[in-house]
Structures are given as C-alpha cells and as structure tokens.
Amino acid sequence: MRLMDMASWQSQLRKGAAELVLLTVLSRGEAYGLEILARIRSAGELVSEGSLYPLLNRLEKAGRIIGRWDLPAEGGNPRKYYRLTDEGAALAEAMRAAWIDFRTTITTLVEDQP
Amino acid sequence: MRLMDMASWQSQLRKGAAELVLLTVLSRGEAYGLEILARIRSAGELVSEGSLYPLLNRLEKAGRIIGRWDLPAEGGNPRKYYRLTDEGAALAEAMRAAWIDFRTTITTLVEDQP
Numbered sequence: 001m002r003l004m005d006m007a008s009w010q011s012q013l014r015k016g017a018a019e020l021v022l023l024t025v026l027s028r029g030e031a032y033g034l035e036i037l038a039r040i041r042s043a044g045e046l047v048s049e050g051s052l053y054p055l056l057n058r059l060e061k062a063g064r065i066i067g068r069w070d071l072p073a074e075g076g077n078p079r080k081y082y083r084l085t086d087e088g089a090a091l092a093e094a095m096r097a098a099w100i101d102f103r104t105t106i107t108t109l110v111e112d113q114p
Numbered sequence: 115m116r117l118m119d120m121a122s123w124q125s126q127l128r129k130g131a132a133e134l135v136l137l138t139v140l141s142r143g144e145a146y147g148l149e150i151l152a153r154i155r156s157a158g159e160l161v162s163e164g165s166l167y168p169l170l171n172r173l174e175k176a177g178r179i180i181g182r183w184d185l186p187a188e189g190g191n192p193r194k195y196y197r198l199t200d201e202g203a204a205l206a207e208a209m210r211a212a213w214i215d216f217r218t219t220i221t222t223l224v225e226d227q228p
Contacts, residue, residue, distance in 0.1 A: 006205070006208055006209065006212065009130065009133075009209065009212070010212050010216070012126075012130050013130055013212075013213075013216050014216070016123065016126050016127050016130060017216075017220050019123075020220070020224060021220065021223050021224060024223060024224045025223070039223075040223065046219060046220075046223070091120070094120055095120065095123065096224055096225075098120065098123070098124050098127075099127075099220065099224055100225065102124070102127050102128070102131070103217055103220070103221065105160060106131050106134070106135065106160075106213065106217070107217065109135050109138060109139070109153075109154065109160070110134060110135060110138045110210055110213055111210075111214065
C-alpha cells in the first residue's frame, strides 16, 4: 500500500463503501436518483451527485441494478427508477456480511482498549 | 470507482485499514515485527507477514515510526523494535477519529433497519 495523506485515505474509504451503500439503499426498494441521494446524504457526504450517476450506470451495465423510466403522476420530468437484479441483491447481501466482518475486526483493533 | 468482484473489494478494504491498524498497535507501545503481527492476527487476517515489513519500511521512511535494533536478553537474533514518532502519533489519532466517523456513517446506512 502506498502511504497516503489523510484526505486521500478518507476518500479511498468512501469510494470503497459507495457500491455497498448504493446496493443496500436499493435493497430497501426501488428509487430514483435524487431519492437515492437523499437516503445516502442523511448519513453524511458519502456519494456526491456527480459520482452517483456514473456509479448507477456502471452498476446497471454490470447487471446488478436495472432502471425503468417513469412519468410522475403529478407531472414533471421523467424519472429513472432503479431496483436490484437478483444478482445485485445477492451481492448486496454478501457485501453487507463482508462489511460487518471487516468493521468488527477493525473496531476490535482500533477502538477497544488494549 | 471501478466495479470490483468481492475478493478485490475486501482486499481494498483491508489495505485501506492496514496503516491505521499498524499505527494504532504501535500507539500502545514499542514492538518488534512478530509482536506486531501477533497483535494484529488476534483479530483476523488483516496484514500478512509478507506485507508487514514493507509497510513498516515505508512508515519509517515517511517519519511516522522509528526503529531500533536490540539483542534479546535471553540471546537469539537481534530484533528491530518500532515506536511512533510524534508525527506518527498525531496521524494515528487523526486516522482513528476518521475511522470512527466513517464506520458510524456506513453502519447507519447499511446495518440499521430502514
């Protein structure tokens, strides 16, 4: 591992978590871009609007999520709703379990008293 | 972020945490390589013996830790003991605080019920 300054290191942590978080948010139900962003934003600055759409596109191309266009009943611009595919749902669950393992290990080493 | 398979993703998480864990272990007192490894290993397979020494070398070159050679009183091979520099201690504390922020954010998003 290259030694990194703090900002790069925090950015690397966040990038590593972005896909996990996005799949988890969608595992709670279909949502469109701004809804996803609002759910994520409520817990900090993890994914910016600029990085959300490229990530959604990559996840869709990889077959992990699938989008459909819909027109809001109240009028307005079409929205693209995303939901998990079966593969995406399985991946979300596997990543969640791996995250919990990882978090437990680091917490034991870093946060507990010696 | 490039989409990665699970194994690469887990490996990326572990690499991101390796420096934090190593600095934290040394913040509890001077230790030599195999001692460090034993402290880390007790909480999982975070850092291998093959990756520990290169990481220690890089941290020493970066001025975050400092090593000294010592001969065990009971005889045997010389051991290199490492301790944090002031800069390393400050970095360890900053990384620990950033880790707790990050872990809290992801836990809220991923582990709590919707």
